[in-house]
Amino acid sequence: MKEMRTGIERAKSTSGGAVRKAAITVLRGVDSGQTVDAALLPVSLTGTDRATLQWLVLGTLREFLSVQALSAKLLRKPWREEDADLGFLLSLALFELRHGQRPAFAVVNDxxxxxxxxxxxxxxxxxNAVLRRYLREREVLDTALVDRDLGHPAWLAARLRAAYPQDWPAIAAANNSAPPLWLRVNTQRVDPGAYRRLLAEQGREAEGVTWSAAALCLPASVPVATLPGWDAGWVAVQDGAAQLAAHILAPREGERILDACAAPGGKTAHLWALGATRLDALDRSAERLxxxxxxxxxxxxEVHLQAADAAETATWWNGETYDAILLDAPCTGTGVIRRHPDIRLRRQPEDVAEAVAQQARLLEGLWPCLRPGGRLLYATCSVLPEENEEQIxxxxxxxxDARRMAHPLTGQRLPGQExxxxxxxxxxEKDACA
Ligand SMILES: C[S@@+](CC[C@H](N)C(=O)[O-])C[C@H]1O[C@@H](n2cnc3c(N)ncnc32)[C@H](O)[C@@H]1O
Incomplete structure (x- = not known):
């Protein structure tokens, strides 16, 4: 709610027209296959305008399938291909009418x-006619929008329902809501307790967790530039679940560590902050590196960076084994749909098998790089068992020579849990006698 209110206050700003125009451009980009992050990147809006844009675009994508169904009820025939922008415009307008707090007449006019x-x-x-009809008939139209797949494509809903019969409604609800803002305090620059007090002075009450003093959670997104010490790198944005990786791998002094799929580097920086000073980071994509x-x-x-396919060890590995390896594997991203709502639109059933094959290839390729007695942390931001429990x-x-190590922070975490x-x-762990 807090995020929603903020978004709407911002939508009143004089640059509202620029925000709305950018929102249409971003949806056009996503429709043509870009990730929402990539489509947002070139938009030059900053500060509150950017926050409003994100609220509009991410919210609209979060309920895109329901809004499509609503549009279909409101229109006599679908938009022609050359009029796709009008479809994006209508979806954004319906999202703001359904969730915003500006007067309806202003939303419609704008x-x-x-x-x-x-x-x-x-x-x-x-x-004008379509939006006004929605306002006149919204009660009936909204009630008729019963979606047994809860805003997910049918194939994904079926898989999630089968894997988590009990938890599926909660997973869907989490995927359909705006996430909180998780921060990781850079303990090499500022004390987490002091940072929490700085946030409180701004009127921002952060929640903490038991397993890390540096992990703080704000209930809703805020423009990051307004966070204390943002420019000085006192804090990074990183979901709580992503912060678990470095704590589970728990670098020990002097260990040689490999971060095999490192970009954009959130976990690399965290490993460094926890004392991993002999750290190699690889990523297949030079651009993402x-x-x-x-x-x-x-x-x-200070990390040694290299662009390489981690599974093709002949191209990058000098034969010196690692004490610990983090394999944050490429995956379907089905655990982070609330943060990247475009995933539910872009992902196709065949992507699952492709991800499973890539993950297996990376595990096989990297295992020889681990010393006997060393440990490998396998991670995905997926909730599909074939990429996770079944893969391992x-x-x-x-x-x-491989055995699972018991650790209280490992296992499957579902979206929205904590x-x-x-x-x-x-x-x-690799058998010490291997
Ligand atoms: C889940 S992301 C990693 C996120 C990162 N660990 C972080 O915390 O910021 C997966 C990464 O794996 C990279 N990748 C995919 N296949 C790879 C391969 N065969 N070898 C190395 N990197 C690969 C992708 O480019 C992508 O950056």
Whole structure:
């Protein structure tokens, strides 16, 4: 609610037109296959305008499938392909009418104006009529929107229902809500207790966790530049579940550690902050590796970076084994849908098998790089058992020198549990006599 209110206050700003125009552009980008993060990146809006844009776009994507169904009821025929922008405009307008707090007449007028901005002035009357009809009939229309898949594509809903018959409604509810803002205090620059007091002085009450003093949770998103010491790298944005990785791997002094799939570097920087000074970070994407560089510049850390396919060890490994390896594997991202709502639209059933094959290939490739007695932390931000429990069970079955290590923070975490993202962790140890 807090985030919603903030968003709406911002939508009243004089630059509202620019925000609405940018929102249409971002949805167009997502529709053409971009991630929402990539589509947001080139938008030059900052501060409160950017926060409003994110509220509009992420909220609309979170309920895109329901809003599509609503649009279909309101329109006599679907939009022609060349009029796709009008579909995005209508979805955004319906989202604001359903969840915003500005007067309905202002919302309708402002979005109707946008027909000019997308160069479809002929649609002005139609858009006005459709939005006003929604307002007149909203009770009936909203009630008729019964969606047994709870805003998810049918294939994904079926998989989640099958894997989690009890938890499925809670998973769907978490996926459909705005996440809180998790912060990780950079303990090398500021004391977490002192940082929490600085937040309190701003009127921001952060919740803590038992397993890390540096993990703080604010109930709703805020423009990060307004956080104390943001520019000085005192704090990073990182979900609580993602922060578990470095605590589970728990670097020990002098250990040689590999972060095999490192970009954009959130966990690399955290490992460094927890004392991993002999750290190698790999990522297949040279472009994404630049983001690791930027992350380390902001938060501090000296790490050896290399662009390589981690599974192709002949191309990057000098044969010296590692004491510990973090494999934060590429996955379907089905645990972080609340944070990346475009995932539910972009992901296809065949992506699951592809992710499972990649993960198995990475596990196989990296296992020889671990010294006997060393540990490997396998992580995904997925909730699908084939990428997680089943993947690790099969790996342990194939490798007699691999065994699971008991750890209270490992296992499957579902989205929304303790206000965190959905994540999976398994800690493996290599037989010391191997
Ligand atoms: C889940 S993200 C990692 C997130 C990162 N650990 C963090 O905390 O910021 C997965 C990463 O794996 C990389 N990747 C995918 N396949 C890879 C491969 N075969 N070798 C190395 N990196 C790979 C992707 O480019 C992507 O950056």
């Amino acid at each position: 979005w109707v104006e946008m027909t000019e901005a997308v160069k479809k002035p002929w649609a002005r009357g139609l858009m 630049n983001r690791v560089r930027e992350t380390l510049e902001r938060q501090g850390g 069970a099969a790996f342990v079955q194939r490798h007699s 206000d965190m993202d959905g994540f999976y962790y398994a800690l493996l």
